[in-house]
Amino acid sequence: MRLTLRIWRQKHAQARGHFATYRMDDVSPDMSFLEMLDVLNEQLTEAGEEPVAFDHDCREGICGMCGVVINGIPHGQHKHRTTTCQLHMRNFRSGETITIEPWRAKAFPVIKDLIVDRSAFDRVIQNGGFITAPTNTIPEANAVLVAKDRSDLAMDAAACIGCGACVAACPNASAMLFTAAKITHLGLLPQGQPERTMRVVGMVRVMDQSGFGGCTNLGECSLACPKEIHLDSIAQMNLDLIKAGFRRG
Amino acid sequence: MTGILSLYRSTIGKKVVMALTGFILTAYVFVHMIGNLKVFAGAEKLNHYAEWLRLDMGYPILASFQGLWITRIVLLVAVGLHVISALQLWAMANAGRAVGYAQKKPSYTVYLGQMMRLGGIAIAFFIGYHLLHLTTGSIHPEFVHGEVYHNVISGFQNTLVSVFYIAALVALGVHILHGTWSMFQTLGLNNRRYDAMWRTVALLVTLAILVGDLSIPVAVLAGWLY
Ligand code: HEM
Ligand code: FES
Numbered sequence: 001m002r003l004t005l006r007i008w009r010q011k012h013a014q015a016r017g018h019f020a021t022y023r024m025d026d027v028s029p030d031m032s033f034l035e036m037l038d039v040l041n042e043q044l045t046e047a048g049e050e051p052v053a054f055d056h057d058c059r060e061g062i063c064g065m066c067g068v069v070i071n072g073i074p075h076g077q078h079k080h081r082t083t084t085c086q087l088h089m090r091n092f093r094s095g096e097t098i099t100i101e102p103w104r105a106k107a108f109p110v111i112k113d114l115i116v117d118r119s120a121f122d123r124v125i126q127n128g129g130f131i132t133a134p135t136n137t138i139p140e141a142n143a144v145l146v147a148k149d150r151s152d153l154a155m156d157a158a159a160c161i162g163c164g165a166c167v168a169a170c171p172n173a174s175a176m177l178f179t180a181a182k183i184t185h186l187g188l189l190p191q192g193q194p195e196r197t198m199r200v201v202g203m204v205r206v207m208d209q210s211g212f213g214g215c216t217n218l219g220e221c222s223l224a225c226p227k228e229i230h231l232d233s234i235a236q237m238n239l240d241l242i243k244a245g246f247r248r249g
Numbered sequence: 250m251t252g253i254l255s256l257y258r259s260t261i262g263k264k265v266v267m268a269l270t271g272f273i274l275t276a277y278v279f280v281h282m283i284g285n286l287k288v289f290a291g292a293e294k295l296n297h298y299a300e301w302l303r304l305d306m307g308y309p310i311l312a313s314f315q316g317l318w319i320t321r322i323v324l325l326v327a328v329g330l331h332v333i334s335a336l337q338l339w340a341m342a343n344a345g346r347a348v349g350y351a352q353k354k355p356s357y358t359v360y361l362g363q364m365m366r367l368g369g370i371a372i373a374f375f376i377g378y379h380l381l382h383l384t385t386g387s388i389h390p391e392f393v394h395g396e397v398y399h400n401v402i403s404g405f406q407n408t409l410v411s412v413f414y415i416a417a418l419v420a421l422g423v424h425i426l427h428g429t430w431s432m433f434q435t436l437g438l439n440n441r442r443y444d445a446m447w448r449t450v451a452l453l454v455t456l457a458i459l460v461g462d463l464s465i466p467v468a469v470l471a472g473w474l475y
Contacts, residue, residue, distance in 0.1 A: 072353045106347050172345055205259065213341050214342060216342075237261070245252045245255070245256030
């Protein structure tokens with residue numbers, strides 16, 4: 001495949017970025033999108049240029065490190081939702097021009113080229129995305145019963161890998177889907193009950209303080225989510241926060 | 250109380266305000282549409298109904314004009330809170346993405362989001378126009394105080410005025426279609442089991458309001474009402 005790539009280049013956080021255009025003449029349709037970028041970087045290095053910086057780790061679609069906006073869509077396509085590392089070049093046509101941009105959100109400042117700083121997500125998690133469990137003993141597996149439908153829903157929400165595609169896709173740069181996934185996957189389970197109120201209040205406060213926008217229930221987030229996190233999570237988070245507002249203390 | 254205040258300060262709390270005020274406004278628009286249909290019962294019935302709204306609504310608990318003014322104040326506060334929250338969330342959303350994308354994917358939902366905001370502003374202007382036209386009559390050349398039937402018919406006989414009303418109703422319809430469903434989502438009353446039901450409710454409410462209200466300018470323009 002022959003491709004023209006328009007890639008966002010930005011030397012560091014304070015630098016002014018710009019689009020650079022690169023041509024690739026021999027891309028295999030079996031390459032993943034990140035392998036294609038690896039090949040580009042080899043070309044660039046051989047030519048004595050700075051390679052394109054992009055985030056990645058597992059390359060198996062499970063860690064949430066990778067992610068760029070490809071032709072206006074986070075992770076590249078809506079048809080078979082997946083991460084950028086699991087997107088294959090056969091999804092593109094030979095001769096195509098592909099525009100590659102970093103996630104765009106004030107709360108996700110660009111560090112370099114296609115890498116953004118997603119520590120705002122970590123701060124959201126630090127403010128309630130956990131349960132208190134004694135760490136010295138292993139609990140008896142059947143001591144706390146969980147209904148099958150609840151555990152299924154909790155597992156669906158827990159599939160969130162925190163990649164940030166929801167924020168990138170949202171016209172309001174809102175982090176509601178991420179935060180809601182984290183809140184509901186614990187809130188649906190008995191183990192998550194003791195801190196349920198504290199969790200939603202704390203996580204939403206930090207989410208708002210980080211500079212994400214609000215939700216307008218449009219659903220672009222869920223459409224872009226490689227783990228297909230459902231808007232139900234957001235409704236659940238809203239209800240938890242409303243209830244928390246009417247609680248004492 | 251502090252809990253409710255911190256709820257209001259959050260982005261979600263502002264949406265809750267929009268959902269509750271949106272509910273009040275939608276319920277009002279729905280009841281208003283049913284009242285409007287009295288125009289098909291003739292001049293006497295409509296004028297009588299309008300007089301009841303002014304003088305006797307809430308009787309015997311409320312005195313003349315009290316029901317009317319309570320309704321007006323509730324609506325004013327609702328519109329005020331709704332618009333303030335909308336503008337605050339709009340500003341936050343704009344700040345949230347300081348640098349935009351170079352390549353945008355055309356998307357139905359993104360346009361819908363813009364329609365909610367721009368359409369909302371259009372609705373606000375329309376409300377102002379509508380009040381000056383049929384409530385105070387300041388911009389209605391043939392306005393006669395208390396002669397509601399005459400005011401409506403002569404107003405809509407002006408094609409331009411009718412077309413304007415029709416356009417405003419379509420904008421309102423789009424707003425309420427997404428808004429009514431959105432309300433359940435915002436208030437946490439939606440999930441995948443109820444989703445289809447709430448979408449149907451939103452569609453039916455919107456269609457009822459549109460068909461009911463649109464029938465009036467259309468009937469006047471077609472010469473069925475005169
Ligand atoms: C008769 C007048 C109006 C009615 C019946 C109405 C109704 C509604 C309803 C039910 C919602 C859903 C709330 C939610 O998301 O939970 C809504 C949302 C909204 N309204 Fe209104 N509204 C009216 C006027 C306005 C005006 C004047 C504005 C001015 C800017 C406005 C702007 C918005 C915005 C921006 C949203 C949020 C959209 C979204 O969630 O995607 N509305 N409206
Ligand atoms: S690199 Fe781990 S999800 Fe893509």
